[in-house]
Amino acid sequence: MIEYKSVLTTCPYCGTGCTLHLQVLDGTLVGTLPAKEHPISQGGLCIKGWNVHAFVNHKDRLRTPMIRKNGKLEEATWEEALGLVAEKLGEFKAKSGPDSIALLTSAKCTNEENYLLQKFGRAVIGTNNVDHCARL
Amino acid sequence: MSDRLTSLREAIQQVFPQVDGVLGIRRGPGGIISPYLFHSEHPEELEALAIWPKEPLPDVLRKIQKAHPEAKLAIVCRGCEERGVVEMMKHSQLNWDNLTLIGLQCTKEEAEFCRCAKPYTVHAKIVVGEPIEGVPDPVTEKVAAMSREEKQEFWKEQFLHCIKCYGCRTICPQCFCNICTLEDEKFVETGRLPMPNPSMYHLIRAMHMTAKCVACRECEETCPADIPMAVHFRLIARDVQEMFSYETGAILEQKPPQLLVLEEGEYERTGLPH
Numbered sequence: 001m002i003e004y005k006s007v008l009t010t011c012p013y014c015g016t017g018c019t020l021h022l023q024v025l026d027g028t029l030v031g032t033l034p035a036k037e038h039p040i041s042q043g044g045l046c047i048k049g050w051n052v053h054a055f056v057n058h059k060d061r062l063r064t065p066m067i068r069k070n071g072k073l074e075e076a077t078w079e080e081a082l083g084l085v086a087e088k089l090g091e092f093k094a095k096s097g098p099d100s101i102a103l104l105t106s107a108k109c110t111n112e113e114n115y116l117l118q119k120f121g122r123a124v125i126g127t128n129n130v131d132h133c134a135r136l
Numbered sequence: 137m138s139d140r141l142t143s144l145r146e147a148i149q150q151v152f153p154q155v156d157g158v159l160g161i162r163r164g165p166g167g168i169i170s171p172y173l174f175h176s177e178h179p180e181e182l183e184a185l186a187i188w189p190k191e192p193l194p195d196v197l198r199k200i201q202k203a204h205p206e207a208k209l210a211i212v213c214r215g216c217e218e219r220g221v222v223e224m225m226k227h228s229q230l231n232w233d234n235l236t237l238i239g240l241q242c243t244k245e246e247a248e249f250c251r252c253a254k255p256y257t258v259h260a261k262i263v264v265g266e267p268i269e270g271v272p273d274p275v276t277e278k279v280a281a282m283s284r285e286e287k288q289e290f291w292k293e294q295f296l297h298c299i300k301c302y303g304c305r306t307i308c309p310q311c312f313c314n315i316c317t318l319e320d321e322k323f324v325e326t327g328r329l330p331m332p333n334p335s336m337y338h339l340i341r342a343m344h345m346t347a348k349c350v351a352c353r354e355c356e357e358t359c360p361a362d363i364p365m366a367v368h369f370r371l372i373a374r375d376v377q378e379m380f381s382y383e384t385g386a387i388l389e390q391k392p393p394q395l396l397v398l399e400e401g402e403y404e405r406t407g408l409p410h
Binding site: 001002003004005006008019021023025026030031033034035036037038041043044045046047049050 | 156157159164165166167168169170171172173175177189191192196199200203204207299300301302303306307357358359360
């Protein structure tokens with residue numbers, strides 16, 4: 001059976017929140033169509049939104065975290081990468097205090113993700129140094 | 137409206153046994169419509185069948201047929217979409233023999249929204265809705281009646297708003313070339329907005345739409361800057377009619393003027409993307 005469907009989603013590129021359809025043919029992503037009648041983007045997209053399907057299966061896309069070892073980026077597991085980040089943050093906090101750390105978040109993330117990051121900053125690390133790319 | 141929807145559902149069910157799928161539109165989550173391939177195995181999916189707003193279905197059909205050249209497919213098409221399918225067939229983009237057309241006739245309101253001169257199908261054997269007369273296009277007439285200075289000012293103002301999203305090119309079912317002149321930096325400079333020379337983008341596109349535009353107005357609908365670019369294509373279509381007696385989508389056997397060759401097979405020999 002030939003399967004063609006559209007998956008409604010939000011463009012990941014900026015904070016505007018344009019809505020688009022990912023065109024899926026037999027389980028493979030083949031293109032993008034704007035969502036007509038959607039109140040935010042009203043059937044339009046910018047050039048990045050129109051090409052949003054292109055990066056998903058791109059050969060240059062990073063598929064694992066990378067850790068720099070001896071000046072060279074090497075593939076790592078999430079456990080290794082997050083472990084390293086936690087270790088370093090703990091080290092900096094112990095050595096120079098929580099205000100030596102700042103957290104920068106992004107308009108490309110959802111409200112919930114941004115909320116979590118400031119919560120992590122204030123409740124776990126203990127700093128109010130939280131800022132956002134849209135304010136820079 | 138609802139009557140036409142019921143008739144369309146019945147027409148699709150009638151076609152189901154003869155095809156591998158019927159391309160139409162359905163209302164999905166949040167009431168947002170999108171193209172969808174309906175199957176006889178799941179007739180209950182026709183509950184979500186929708187008819188408006190329209191979507192660039194011929195382009196979706198081309199994508200599906202490219203992956204499944206042997207599949208028997210049906211497409212729900214309005215007048216403009218039927219013309220689109222015919223032109224794509226002439227340019228070797230679709231296999232006509234494997235297609236069934238279900239002609240959906242537009243209402244007066246829909247035709248007025250599209251400023252459409254031909255809101256009806258002419259080739260489809262299965263027809264849903266009553267065909268109506270075309271409506272005038274006040275925007276094209278307004279531009280056509282402007283003085284030279286007024287035209288220049290009008291288009292300068294319109295092009296100033298272009299954000300170069302390439303949406304008009306990307307959504308167009310008749311824009312199927314493998315190599316696109318608009319992506320050639322010799323003609324369209326990258327990285328500058330507003331474009332220093334917007335005529336390059338918009339007039340190259342207008343020229344490439346000669347004897348190809350089927351007046352579906354998908355380009356204008358997707359334009360975030362509301363540029364009435366279909367006006368170019370419609371005025372050029374009048375010249376094409378005068379010069380070559382060619383009307384897109386009208387006569388199946390008539391070759392488009394850009395495919396006029398002196399010897400059979402000449403177009404294929406050039407190796408041009410087609």
